[in-house]
Amino acid sequence: MAEAIAPDRTLDCKGLLCPMPIVKLSKAVKEMSSGEVVLMEATDPGSVPDVAAWSKQTGNPIVSQDQAGGVMRFWIRKA
Amino acid sequence: MARLLYVHTGGVNNPERSATPIYLATTAAAMDIEVGIYFTVNGPTLLRKGVAESLIVPKHDGHGAPLRRFIDQALDLGVKFYVCQPSLDLHGLTHADLIDGVEMIGGAAFNDMALEADRVICF
Numbered sequence: 001m002a003e004a005i006a007p008d009r010t011l012d013c014k015g016l017l018c019p020m021p022i023v024k025l026s027k028a029v030k031e032m033s034s035g036e037v038v039l040m041e042a043t044d045p046g047s048v049p050d051v052a053a054w055s056k057q058t059g060n061p062i063v064s065q066d067q068a069g070g071v072m073r074f075w076i077r078k079a
Numbered sequence: 080m081a082r083l084l085y086v087h088t089g090g091v092n093n094p095e096r097s098a099t100p101i102y103l104a105t106t107a108a109a110m111d112i113e114v115g116i117y118f119t120v121n122g123p124t125l126l127r128k129g130v131a132e133s134l135i136v137p138k139h140d141g142h143g144a145p146l147r148r149f150i151d152q153a154l155d156l157g158v159k160f161y162v163c164q165p166s167l168d169l170h171g172l173t174h175a176d177l178i179d180g181v182e183m184i185g186g187a188a189f190n191d192m193a194l195e196a197d198r199v200i201c202f
Contacts, residue, residue, distance in 0.1 A: 019106040023152065026109035050106075057081070057110040 005064055005075045007039035008032065014043045014071060021047050022054050025076070029060055032078045037063065040074045047072050082113045084196040090121025090170075091134060094146075097125055098136040100202045101149045101158075108156035115159035117189055118181075119166045125150075126162065126177045127170075154180045163189065 011028050013021035021042045028038050040051070048067075051074050055062050064075040085104050089096030100116055107114040118126055125131060131147035138144075154160065160181045167173060174183050184192075193199045 019102050019109065022106050022109045023156065026111075026156070054110050057112065 005037060005039075007075060008036040009038050011038055011040040013047070014041055016042070017044050018046050018050065022050055025051070025054060026058075029058070029076065029078050034078050037075055037077050040076060042072050042074070043070055045072075047074075051076070080111065080113050082196045083107050083115075084192055084199045085114070085116045086199065086201040087116050087118045087122040087125075088120035089202060090124035091130060092121070092124075094134055094143075095137050096202065097134060097146050098149050100200070101146075101153050103200070104158045105149070105153045105156055108153065108158050114157075115161055115192065116153070117161045117163075117184075117192070119163060120169070123162045123166050123172055123177070124170055126160065126181055127172060128176060128178055131178070150178070161189070161192075 009028065009032070011024060013024055016024070021040070021044055025040055032038060051062060055076065059079045061077050061079065062074055063077050066073050083104070085100045087100040104114045104116050125134070125146060131150050132145055134146040135143040136146050136149065161184045162177065162181055163185055164183065174181070
């Protein structure tokens with residue numbers, strides 16, 4: 001289960017549209033220490049490919065993700 | 080670090096074309112990509128002091144946001160803004176008429192940036 005990963009912080013991006021979720025994610029991860037995990041919640045369907053592309057480009061891995069009731073959740077570990 | 084260069088030719092007469100390159104460049108900056116926007120042709124009209132505050136980026140429901148918000152977001156994330164003199168002359172503008180944070184370059188510098196960038200994307 002994705003819930004098994006305890007995040008160090010949570011980032012609520014529900015209701016936000018491109019480019020805000022990625023902008024907020026970038027800012028949050030810059031404030032974190034290496035190894036910490038952020039749980040990001042988003043409702044923009046574009047977040048799925050966008051978070052994947054952001055992760056690939058920045059090297060901060062998505063350690064888990066799920067989707068329920070129109071809310072997408074991503075657990076991202078700072079590299 | 081990857082590098083992208085956007086070329087923005089849209090101006091105040093096309094509000095629907097004003098924000099997209101700025102959104103994309105902002106997203107690139109958030110992806111830790113080194114990114115600049117070269118405002119040319121009508122692009123510099125968006126950077127005139129006082130313009131972006133009242134230029135509303137349209138939305139279908141009529142609740143658009145001012146372009147200034149997106150410009151500030153881009154500059155805050157480190158997107159570089161560039162203009163060149165001939166496109167300012169086209170609109171009777173000088174560098175002093177523009178908002179803070181815009182760098183003046185010339186055609187040679189632009190061409191060099193384009194060659195150094197991984198991709199150039201034109202609007």
